[in-house]
Amino acid sequence: MTTKKLYIKSYGCQMNFYDAQRMTDILKPLGYAVIENPEGADLVILNTCHIREKAEEKVYSDLGRIRAHKDDKMIVAVAGCVGQAEGGEIMRRAPYVDIVLGPQTYHRLPEMIARAHRSQENKQGKAQGPGRGVLDVDFPAESKFDFLPQEHSTVEATAFVAIQEGCDKFCTFCVVPYTRGAEYSRPVTAIIDECKRLVEKGAKEITLLGQNVNAYHGDGPDGNTWGLGRLMEALACLPGLLRLRYTTSHPRDMDEELMVAHRDIPQVMPFLHLPIQSGSDRILEAMNRKHTAAHYLKLIEKMRAFRPDMAFSSDFIVGFPGETEQDFQATLALIEAVGYAQAYSFKYSPRPGTPGALMNDQVPEDIMAERLGRLQDLLNAQQLAFNEKSIGTTQSVLFDRVGKQEGQLLGKTPHFQSTYITAPAELLGRCVDITITKAFANSVTGTPLVIPAQAGTQV
Ligand code: 5AD
Ligand code: SF4
Numbered sequence: 001m002t003t004k005k006l007y008i009k010s011y012g013c014q015m016n017f018y019d020a021q022r023m024t025d026i027l028k029p030l031g032y033a034v035i036e037n038p039e040g041a042d043l044v045i046l047n048t049c050h051i052r053e054k055a056e057e058k059v060y061s062d063l064g065r066i067r068a069h070k071d072d073k074m075i076v077a078v079a080g081c082v083g084q085a086e087g088g089e090i091m092r093r094a095p096y097v098d099i100v101l102g103p104q105t106y107h108r109l110p111e112m113i114a115r116a117h118r119s120q121e122n123k124q125g126k127a128q129g130p131g132r133g134v135l136d137v138d139f140p141a142e143s144k145f146d147f148l149p150q151e152h153s154t155v156e157a158t159a160f161v162a163i164q165e166g167c168d169k170f171c172t173f174c175v176v177p178y179t180r181g182a183e184y185s186r187p188v189t190a191i192i193d194e195c196k197r198l199v200e201k202g203a204k205e206i207t208l209l210g211q212n213v214n215a216y217h218g219d220g221p222d223g224n225t226w227g228l229g230r231l232m233e234a235l236a237c238l239p240g241l242l243r244l245r246y247t248t249s250h251p252r253d254m255d256e257e258l259m260v261a262h263r264d265i266p267q268v269m270p271f272l273h274l275p276i277q278s279g280s281d282r283i284l285e286a287m288n289r290k291h292t293a294a295h296y297l298k299l300i301e302k303m304r305a306f307r308p309d310m311a312f313s314s315d316f317i318v319g320f321p322g323e324t325e326q327d328f329q330a331t332l333a334l335i336e337a338v339g340y341a342q343a344y345s346f347k348y349s350p351r352p353g354t355p356g357a358l359m360n361d362q363v364p365e366d367i368m369a370e371r372l373g374r375l376q377d378l379l380n381a382q383q384l385a386f387n388e389k390s391i392g393t394t395q396s397v398l399f400d401r402v403g404k405q406e407g408q409l410l411g412k413t414p415h416f417q418s419t420y421i422t423a424p425a426e427l428l429g430r431c432v433d434i435t436i437t438k439a440f441a442n443s444v445t446g447t448p449l450v451i452p453a454q455a456g457t458q459v
Pocket of ligand 1: 051052173174175275277315316317346347348349350351
């Protein structure tokens, strides 16, 4: 079989990166091997994100660049949430795009590629009929997970497994319920099998993914519905799996079973990404979040009671329609009350088709920018303070990547702090005890106590 070249680029969330990985797994048996640049590719896939306008614009500017490399044999596919949201409109704006697909149909890629080839031949006059692009943005009755290959073709020390997808919550700013579809939980056995294979191939940490991952309610092997806490209890039994994480969670779905999992299961890391978006009850209501700031603070308090060293992160949106300075002050107050280890923050971006885009009182750009600046100053100060507090402590760090500098390794502490050290490459893929010596805004560094097990030498 001749090797074909695949260039695949992902934008946005970790679920998209997981999907891209799975697409490469599907295409591998067809002879596709990944290359790092679009030049000379037989197939280009842009796995897109629709969450904010900026992410969407990026796709069109990247498509323009790819067009320069497009020859007769290159197939260009737009996958992911922009594909789902914009569908055929993409082909009207960029007629050189051959395939548009959504997040729920990528198991059908081989068939779409064959159709695109036939369509290309038509265009070149080698066959009869009009040349047309291939569009597949269905929400099929079958689950794509049942059609994905069992094996992941590449496995790293830190691996990702989608366990839940979609969202039924309809926050008024968010496109996810429209692009990813209704909430769906994979059955427990399928997840355990996938995790088992990853661990056998060398994964040490697994992050369970879902747009509403803690709303997970999958069919268990015992005939009952299992929640995320129960699932992680079962996964913790896999020999060789050292760490479990999950993202992204919704405050309304934090149940006690999950909190107990943080206390009782050593593999479950003491870190939780729990987006609140705003600290103002008025704005939370307009966002249709269906919880208050007080409810969120209670959850944080309860989690800390179960696991005192629990660290938190969140997402924030500034400038949601109607947000006043007073509402914004409530967000700052909430941040002060929680004390985050890290966080993501964004200016509100009105998304077509969402209720927020039609609301009155859209906040002017300059006010959004000013508020975002103040919010980020506070969050950055908290992150630095969190990192500084770890100086002098010894943390187990799982090193999963090499750094840009010679001999540098990168990894994460249990609290998800980015950590870099200069050390032998043999520490890659291992959990190493590191004494933290320095803290920065976005990372910490330190020295290994000893090189573990195999080498057994002092560093
Ligand atoms: N504008 C700005 N940020 C958004 N997010 C989702 N939709 C929007 C939007 N329309 C942010 C939220 C969410 C994160 C993934 O992206 O904070 O938690
Ligand atoms: Fe979007 Fe809200 Fe669903 Fe999260 S919970 S994916 S923010 S609609």
